[in-house]
Amino acid sequence: MVSKELRADLQLKWQRIQQAMQMVNADGCLLSVDVNLFYTTGQIFSGYFYLPSQGEPCFFVKRPNGITGSNVEYIRKPEQIPALLAEKGINQPNKLLLEADELSYNDYIRLQQLFNPKETGNATTLMRNVRMVKTPWEISQFRISAKGHAATYAEIPSCYRPGITDLEFQYEIENKMRRQGSIGIFRAFGANMDIHMGSILAGDNAEAPSPFDFALGGQGMDPSCPLGANGTILKEGTSVMVDMAGNYSAYLTDMTRVYAIGKLPELAYKAHQVSLTIQHEIENMARPGTPCADLYNLAFQMAEREGLADYFMGTKQQAKFVGHGIGLQINELPVLTPRSKELLEENMTFALEPKFVIPGTGAVGVENSYLVTNNAVEKLTLFEENIIQL
Amino acid sequence: MVSKELRADLQLKWQRIQQAMQMVNADGCLLSVDVNLFYTTGQIFSGYFYLPSQGEPCFFVKRPNGITGSNVEYIRKPEQIPALLAEKGINQPNKLLLEADELSYNDYIRLQQLFNPKETGNATTLMRNVRMVKTPWEISQFRISAKGHAATYAEIPSCYRPGITDLEFQYEIENKMRRQGSIGIFRAFGANMDIHMGSILAGDNAEAPSPFDFALGGQGMDPSCPLGANGTILKEGTSVMVDMAGNYSAYLTDMTRVYAIGKLPELAYKAHQVSLTIQHEIENMARPGTPCADLYNLAFQMAEREGLADYFMGTKQQAKFVGHGIGLQINELPVLTPRSKELLEENMTFALEPKFVIPGTGAVGVENSYLVTNNAVEKLTLFEENIIQL
Structure with a gap:
């Protein structure tokens, strides 16, 4: 066969x-x-x-x-x-x-x-x-997705035109994805977890709570698809979080980057920097044997210490995880949540997504996909992580 | 709410x-x-x-x-x-x-x-x-989808460039769909019925049997998504069947049109004409009280009489239906199949899709969405039905 x-x-x-x-x-x-x-x-x-x-x-x-x-x-x-x-x-x-x-x-x-x-x-x-623990062929497939994912994100600035909406921005990014080899279908585990190629959240739409078990929500363009972009105009001072699927093979990478229309308020840049610091600390801590719950707790404590707990993983509704396994579905095991009993193991793959939602501005933060190696983690999704101005 | x-x-x-x-x-x-x-x-x-x-x-x-x-x-x-x-x-x-x-x-x-x-x-x-029997608001939603569907299909010729593949053609059509308001998500009833925005079948890929309960198959671009376009180059003498989703509201219209690269063999034009004639005869027969099985039987008998039974609804694997209900999912009741016991009722909506697959050329035929009125059927998807040369 x-x-x-x-x-x-x-x-x-x-x-x-x-x-x-x-x-x-x-x-x-x-x-x-x-x-x-x-x-x-x-x-x-x-x-x-x-x-x-x-x-x-x-x-x-x-x-x-x-x-x-x-x-x-x-x-x-x-x-x-x-x-x-x-x-x-x-x-x-x-x-x-x-x-x-x-x-x-x-x-x-x-x-x-x-x-x-x-x-x-x-x-x-x-x-x-x-x-949960990936084989050599599976790992090779993640590398294909990670490469396509980064290549698409490099093209994102060319999708922007002043005055367009989040949806118009998304349509052009979807087209770049497909030309880079995106398979299109985006599989998730669980009832009703329908999502079309990913999520773009601009401005206060990032605060809209999701009915689903994704990190953030967004109102969506229609009540039959209540997630993601909703027609928000991309105006000065808005952050645009791009979290589109990494489905360039059957194995999904997960990767989020933030784009800014003009200048954002200081709080947004600060929170973004805290996300990068959380990511850095978790990268240092994560290795075979690390409890997944510890990774969440570290992230939450850092957000709290910076006075950003109210913005961490949402505002009106806050996700109680900071990462999740990836594979043929976007939400595989393990989950980086305080209730997790899982320990990291070699050849697990997971996405880490410390994010903040800043009212009046939008979402900031970073998401990358990782492979657990024999003594550390390897970042698979390699691309500029600072806020990129459009 | x-x-x-x-x-x-x-x-x-x-x-x-x-x-x-x-x-x-x-x-x-x-x-x-x-x-x-x-x-x-x-x-x-x-x-x-x-x-x-x-x-x-x-x-x-x-x-x-x-x-x-x-x-x-x-x-x-x-x-x-x-x-x-x-x-x-x-x-x-x-x-x-x-x-x-x-x-x-x-x-x-x-x-x-x-x-x-x-x-x-x-x-x-x-x-x-x-x-199965739609309400006034649901019927209004089909009309929105039908309008977007036709508007997108009118833009299809502009998506073609000589030498491109079926996939490259599809990516541009998907972009037109989204700009026309396609919600993206394409819902089907049944296990594993994953499909990304629709199907484009060019040349002999139209013969590839589907694992799913769709009318036609296609190899798909990856074994994880075994349906539709597979990278076939659109070359002279190839028919390209476009059967993309009509998801411009939550209610799906279904509509297929055929495009030709240059001139097709006579058999393809003949079979396409037989599809149009089958559609015409079924339009005349269908009204409240008509058995759905009769509609399939009429279509099959006409195909047989024209000596086209071996090409009807596929070659290597032939679908045993010529239409199906439409709604929030693409495959609602009733099904126009010889085993159906359903009678048409006022305010049912269904897609009718008499199609032929011609080896060496590709698929031809037509598909439209209909509303059953009090004494007839009304075609919802209004657009040129002859083979359109690209």
């Missing part, structure tokens, strides 16, 4: 999933959600990926026609799977993992009934944990 | 849902999926909409801050809902409807346990059926 290099990486992923399954005494997992299919097979199809806790996986494909490879079986409906597994000498699972946080209730019940296992466990939890 | 005009329309929707609930002896429905929230409240928020089978609805909001109105209650978690309903004198439902095809298994189980009804029914089925 895939290239030799990717195949080796898929086998590494299968091994990790099998180890995780053995830890919870699961006999097999059946996956069909887009990101889990891509993770385990290198592509998205209509069908199922079945991995027993030992041995080779099977690919049950409904569509498209024409997929070939060992253990690829075409099916019309999932009810055919148990007999096909039996033909291959694979035992029916006593404990089966299904994607309980992603499959619809009806799809889950249908799969549970046809396998009728003694016990069912949550493949969403297991897969989100396994996917 | 919303304008007076929209409020009257929401009340009409609530009445229709209540009537449908009474038909299945349901006492209440709890909705939280994006399109159902928008349908019933005019906005999307993090939280729940509860409608008893008689009386006023309640709005349980987690986020964002600041929503006001009668029966708006802020909650931290859904477990607070039953007590709040009791305070308002609303009985616990004996039969509760939950979105069984849309909620995750875990979310569904959580809601079911906290209400603990004697019986649970499927709100997805009920809502998809209610949403």
